[in-house]
Amino acid sequence: MGVDAHNCDADFRCTSHSPFRSKARSPLRNCQEGKQTSVMGQEYKENGARRTTLSLAAFVVICFFLPWVQLSCVGLKDSVSGFDLAREGDEFLWLVPLFMVAVLALGLVRVIWEKMPAVFALAGTVGGGACAYLMYHERAITNNPSRLVATQWTLFFWLGFLASLGVVTSAFIFYLKRSRAP
Numbered sequence: 530m531g532v533d534a535h536n537c538d539a540d541f542r543c544t545s546h547s548p549f550r551s552k553a554r555s556p557l558r559n560c561q562e563g564k565q566t567s568v569m570g571q572e573y574k575e576n577g578a579r580r581t582t583l584s585l586a587a588f589v590v591i592c593f594f595l596p597w598v599q600l601s602c603v604g605l606k607d608s609v610s611g612f613d614l615a616r617e618g619d620e621f622l623w624l625v626p627l628f629m630v631a632v633l634a635l636g637l638v639r640v641i642w643e644k645m646p647a648v649f650a651l652a653g654t655v656g657g658g659a660c661a662y663l664m665y666h667e668r669a670i671t672n673n674p675s676r677l678v679a680t681q682w683t684l685f686f687w688l689g690f691l692a693s694l695g696v697v698t699s700a701f702i703f704y705l706k707r708s709r710a711p
Contacts, residue, residue, distance in 0.1 A: 589660060595685040597686040599683055611625060625663055628652075
């Protein structure tokens with residue numbers, strides 16, 4: 530059997546021009562929907578890394594406002610968030626939410642991630658890496674053993690730190706998938 534322009538393969542005949550088309554699903558219609566589903570599935574896989582990047586960036590922003598450090602001294606306990614640390618002296622910590630909001634903005638503008646995936650991937654990679662560095666640096670300068678006040682880093686700090694590393698990884702994966710796609 531010859532392959533027609535309307536057929537998916539040689540086993541199906543084109544019934545779209547027949548005056549006696551049935552209302553039931555034809556193999557041709559199923560085949561065309563299968564092609565459309567596979568295209569949508571491919572698009573979903575390519576956008577999976579973008580969605581992961583956006584989710585992790587939003588999570589880092591949320592963690593910035595949650596308690597990072599628990600301070601304790603002779604029965605008194607207090608906790609300090611990334612926002613509090615930035616407000617009380619370490620101005621570079623303001624870059625953490627700024628970078629993550631930039632990643633969110635670039636990832637939500639369809640024109641940017643479709644036409645210029647390198648811009649979104651670069652913003653995610655650089656922004657996530659800078660956030661991870663800034664968070665680790667804050668931990669290093671605050672964890673001075675000669676202090677009288679004991680500091681303990683909370684789960685929210687570590688989750689935010691790991692999420693910023695996840696932003697780096699998922700943005701890089703997004704770029705690899707988009708650069709190979711035709």
